[in-house]
Structure formats: C-alpha cells, structure tokens
Amino acid sequence: MLRERQAASFLGVAPKTLANWRSQGKGPKFCRLGRAIGYRQEDLDVFVADALTDPKDEPGQRARPHHGNAASVIEPVG
Numbered sequence: 001m002l003r004e005r006q007a008a009s010f011l012g013v014a015p016k017t018l019a020n021w022r023s024q025g026k027g028p029k030f031c032r033l034g035r036a037i038g039y040r041q042e043d044l045d046v047f048v049a050d051a052l053t054d055p056k057d058e059p060g061q062r063a064r065p066h067h068g069n070a071a072s073v074i075e076p077v078g
Contacts, residue, residue, distance in 0.1 A: 001031065007039035011048070 007028070008015040021027030022037070028047035031038045 001038040001040060002044070004037045004039070007044055010041075010044055 002010065004015050004018055007030075008018050011018075011028075018027060018030075018037075022030060028039055029043040031040070
C-alpha cells in the first residue's frame with residue numbers, strides 16, 4: 001500500500017491533486033484507513049493504463065508525412 005505522497009510521486013502530480021480528485025470522484029481507486037489514505041500499486045497501474053490515448057484519436061491532431069520519410073509525425077493543427 002502506497003501513501004498519498006508516494007502515489008502522487010508515482011503519478012507525477014501533487015498530493016493536493018489526488019485530494020481534489022477524491023473529492024470530485026475522479027482519479028485512481030483508494031483506501032481510507034481511519035485518517036490515512038492509501039493506494040494499491042495495481043490500482044495506480046490500472047489508472048495509468050486507462051489514461052493511455054492513441055494520438056490519432058486526439059482531436060486537433062493529424063498525421064503529416066515527414067520530409068522525405070515514409071514515417072508520419074503527429075503535429076498540432078492550427
């Protein structure tokens with residue numbers, strides 16, 4: 001079980017962000033043991049996996065051929 005500060009570090013966010021997410025019903029699953037808040041590593045891993053986004057599915061993005069290369073580069077539109 002990871003403490004809030006450890007979980008925040010793993011996710012790259014501030015502990016306050018986790019607190020805000022909890023109050024808004026967002027973020028990874030957590031466990032409250034008295035006053036202590038804990039996060040299981042497997043729940044953090046699922047949260048990260050669920051946040052993965054395929055760049056081709058992002059609005060405002062389009063593939064453009066790279067100069068003289070068959071590979072595509074994703075660049076913002078606008």
